[in-house]
Amino acid sequence: xxxxxxxxxxxxxxxxxxxxxxxxxxxxxxxxxxxxxxxxxxxxxxxxxxxxxxxxxxxxxxxxxxxxxxxxxxxxxxxxxxxxxxxxxxxxxxxxxxxxxxxxxxxxxxxxxxxx
Amino acid sequence: xxxxxxxxxxxxxxxxxxxxxxxxxxxxxxxxxxxxxxxxxxxxxxxxxxxxxxxxxxxxxxxxxxxxxxxxxxxxxxxxxxxxxxxxxxxxxxxxxxxxxxxxxxxxxxxxxxxxxxxxxxxxxxxxxxxxxxxxxxxxxxxxxxxxxxxxxxxxxxxxxxxxxxxxxxxxxxxxxxxxxxxxxxxxxxxxxxxxxxxxxxxxxxxxxxxxxxxxxxxxxxxxxxxxxxxxxxxxxxxxxxxxxxxxxxxxxxxxxxxxxxxxxxxxxxxxxxxxxxxxxxxxxxxxxxxxxxxxxxxxxxxxxxxxxxxxxxxxxxxxxxxxxxxxxxxxxxxxxxxxxxxxxxxxxxxxxxxxxxxxxxxxxxxxxxxxxxxxxxxxxxxxxxxxxxxxxxxxxxxxxxxxxxxxxxxxxxxxxxxxxxxxxxxxxxxxxxxxxxxxxxxxxxxxxxxxxxxxxxxxxxxxxxxxxxxxxxxxxxxxxxxxxxxxxxxxxxxxxxxxxxxxxxxxxxxxxxxxxxxxxxxxxxxxxxxxxxxxxxxxxxxxxxxxxxxxxxxxxxxxxxxxxxxxxxxxxxxxxxxxxxxxxxxxxxxxxxxxxxxxxxxxxxxxxxxxxxxxxxxxxxxxxxx
Numbered sequence: 219x220x221x222x223x224x225x226x227x228x229x230x231x232x233x234x235x236x237x238x239x240x241x242x243x244x245x246x247x248x249x250x251x252x253x254x255x256x257x258x259x260x261x262x263x264x265x266x267x268x269x270x271x272x273x274x275x276x277x278x279x280x281x282x283x284x285x286x287x288x289x290x291x292x293x294x295x296x297x298x299x300x301x302x303x304x305x306x307x308x309x310x311x312x313x314x315x316x317x318x319x320x321x322x323x324x325x326x327x328x329x330x331x332x333x334x
Numbered sequence: 335x336x337x338x339x340x341x342x343x344x345x346x347x348x349x350x351x352x353x354x355x356x357x358x359x360x361x362x363x364x365x366x367x368x369x370x371x372x373x374x375x376x377x378x379x380x381x382x383x384x385x386x387x388x389x390x391x392x393x394x395x396x397x398x399x400x401x402x403x404x405x406x407x408x409x410x411x412x413x414x415x416x417x418x419x420x421x422x423x424x425x426x427x428x429x430x431x432x433x434x435x436x437x438x439x440x441x442x443x444x445x446x447x448x449x450x451x452x453x454x455x456x457x458x459x460x461x462x463x464x465x466x467x468x469x470x471x472x473x474x475x476x477x478x479x480x481x482x483x484x485x486x487x488x489x490x491x492x493x494x495x496x497x498x499x500x501x502x503x504x505x506x507x508x509x510x511x512x513x514x515x516x517x518x519x520x521x522x523x524x525x526x527x528x529x530x531x532x533x534x535x536x537x538x539x540x541x542x543x544x545x546x547x548x549x550x551x552x553x554x555x556x557x558x559x560x561x562x563x564x565x566x567x568x569x570x571x572x573x574x575x576x577x578x579x580x581x582x583x584x585x586x587x588x589x590x591x592x593x594x595x596x597x598x599x600x601x602x603x604x605x606x607x608x609x610x611x612x613x614x615x616x617x618x619x620x621x622x623x624x625x626x627x628x629x630x631x632x633x634x635x636x637x638x639x640x641x642x643x644x645x646x647x648x649x650x651x652x653x654x655x656x657x658x659x660x661x662x663x664x665x666x667x668x669x670x671x672x673x674x675x676x677x678x679x680x681x682x683x684x685x686x687x688x689x690x691x692x693x694x695x696x697x698x699x700x701x702x703x704x705x706x707x708x709x710x711x712x713x714x715x716x717x718x719x720x721x722x723x724x725x726x727x728x729x730x731x732x733x734x735x736x737x738x739x740x741x742x743x744x745x746x747x748x749x750x751x752x753x754x755x756x757x758x759x760x761x762x763x764x765x766x767x768x769x770x771x772x773x774x775x776x777x778x779x780x781x782x783x784x785x786x787x788x789x790x791x792x793x794x795x796x797x798x799x800x801x802x803x804x805x806x807x808x809x810x811x812x813x814x815x816x817x818x819x820x821x822x823x824x825x826x827x828x829x830x831x832x833x834x835x836x837x838x839x840x841x842x843x844x845x846x847x848x849x850x851x852x853x854x855x856x857x858x859x860x861x862x863x864x865x866x867x868x869x870x871x872x873x874x875x876x877x878x879x880x881x882x883x884x885x886x887x888x889x890x891x892x893x894x895x896x897x898x899x900x901x902x903x904x905x906x907x908x909x910x911x912x913x914x915x916x917x918x919x920x921x922x923x924x925x926x927x928x929x930x931x932x933x934x935x936x937x938x939x940x941x942x943x944x945x946x947x948x949x950x951x952x953x954x955x956x957x958x959x960x961x
Contacts, residue, residue, distance in 0.1 A: 279531040280406045281773050282445055296566035297662040303564055309442055310776035312658045317771040
């Protein structure tokens with residue numbers, strides 16, 4: 219549901235940029251995907267977690283999953299591509315895809331590699 | 335307390351180390367305090383309390399507390415709650431620290447800056463130790479120390495804990511703050527909400543931008559190693575290879591030392607038996623105390639080898655990767671990726687395994703791991719397995735492999751599979767829904783520091799001996815008492831144990847065990863076997879009056895093959911896969927969970943599994959004509 223909602227909102231916000239960049243949940247990203255975190259929010263799907271919704275958001279934030287942070291998916295597990303390992307600014311973090319659901323990333327087009 | 339010692343105690347400055355995990359906090363603690371360390375638990379919780387002493391250059395004594403690593407004062411686990419409460423001065427029975435040393439990995443400042451902002455709100459005097467400063471310099475990372483000092487409002491000392499650099503300056507800084515009577519100001523800390531965490535991140539980001547220039551030569555090694563070690567196929571293959579080497583090492587490297595300990599304790603027992611008048615006290619010393627202590631200490635070499643691997647891999651930065659690789663595989667059974675290390679340790683002995691579950695934040699994840707840990711085939715089962723296999727499994731070959739070896743492998747596999755099944759059932763039917771997030775930093779790879787590895791190993795050994803000793807000794811004494819009283823009447827022909835309380839219990843319980851094919855001698859042997867699984871071997875030797883069963887296992891195997899049917903032997907094997915035949919494990923579970931509830935749950939479910947497995951095995955074997 220958010221997938222459908224998010225893209226139009228994003229394109230209206232950023233106009234042309236949205237043509238080149240895609241907005242995805244981190245839980246759907248693949249190794250090699252890189253971009254900037256645009257939103258960390260707790261929504262209904264987090265209710266399946268043992269924690270409250272707000273608690274998951276706070277934990278993600280405390281680990282550095284915060285709006286504006288650069289992120290790149292580095293590796294994924296063998297079974298169902300889960301969990302994933304990401305480079306988050308200058309540290310590496312492992313997390314399960316289900317916990318990455320609330321992190322929205324604006325992807326850079328592939329092949330456009332920065333210096334680092 | 336005398337007046338003098340009261341003054342002395344007051345003069346000791348209390349310092350606490352706080353920091354993110356992987357910041358080199360423990361290395362700094364080791365560098366500061368050396369061998370003057372004490373390990374205990376915080377009152378009422380099973381969180382390790384590590385305290386050490388150090389003297390400043392001017393002779394002032396400081397007590398240093400190594401607090402559990404955390405990313406935030408908002409505690410997520412019992413360990414982190416201790417850190418928060420100590421920092422806030424709110425932990426009962428723990429004096430508030432005079433000065434905090436915040437330990438930061440100089441190459442990874444982002445998250446610790448946010449922690450520093452939280453710590454600053456607490457209002458305690460604080461020094462920032464920028465650790466691993468040599469690596470930062472090597473990477474060409476530029477930190478504007480003066481600017482950072484002004485911005486954070488606290489002194490900064492650069493340190494390299496593994497090389498003992500910057501320690502004197504750090505201590506001098508702490509002492510200066512103590513001398514100046516740096517005061518704790520009002521505590522303004524409260525749990526931040528999401529908005530406040532974001533705000534703090536922005537602030538940390540601003541500070542970082544203003545005062546830290548990114549490295550000219552960033553670490554690329556970690557990325558290159560990860561490309562191999564985290565590869566979905568190669569990574570798992572390497573992990574399995576490592577496990578294989580580790581197992582080989584646990585069983586082969588440790589064996590000579592174990593033999594030495596075994597022989598040493600037997601000699602000691604023999605010496606006492608020869609030089610003391612035979613009687614109750616001698617029996618207590620040799621059969622109760624010495625053989626009891628010996629049967630536990632004999633596992634120390636294996637535990638040390640195992641922990642050597644674990645500490646090396648941990649310090650290298652691999653353990654987080656292992657958890658990453660195993661998370662989904664174990665997650666299918668409802669176990670957390672971090673349960674991997676404790677379960678691995680349980681192959682040597684469930685006791686260090688259960689103690690190692692402290693790394694798991696969530697209570698339910700931790701309890702599940704504790705409950706299934708004893709199903710891993712610990713090394714105490716090996717003597718029992720070896721005895722029964724050699725007595726009942728023929729020396730034949732199946733498809734080119736030794737049948738005895740295959741049975742041994744099957745017993746290990748049964749342990750692992752049943753642990754996964756129990757965990758799955760627990761999470762599926764009893765603790766549904768509550769799945770904790772799996773969020774874990776993958777630290778940069780670092781060469782382990784030999785001194786820290788040695789210290790870590792020494793610490794593990796000490797903890798094992800202390801905890802195990804405290805729990806096991808009284809149990810051993812209880813089991814000895816049950817097997818020795820009352821003594822055999824004059825002119826008795828049977829072994830003395832048959833007349834004891836244990837013997838009477840054994841005969842009393844025998845009808846219960848009859849359906850699974852156990853005779854009364856076996857039931858009697860189970861009782862001392864409760865002290866430690868492998869004791870059952872000696873106990874069987876005793877009830878069947880096979881002298882010196884330890885030195886001649888072949889004789890005992892022959893006797894058993896003569897007295898038991900194959901079905902009974904197989905049933906006994908099945909029993910040992912599951913039965914909670916280890917009072918020490920139950921004792922440790924009680925300590926680690928602070929409640930009798932979990933050892934009782936463990937005892938009941940394992941006994942039920944054991945009985946069912948033995949019953950099925952016995953019936954199937956009888957049907958197959960092995961009765």
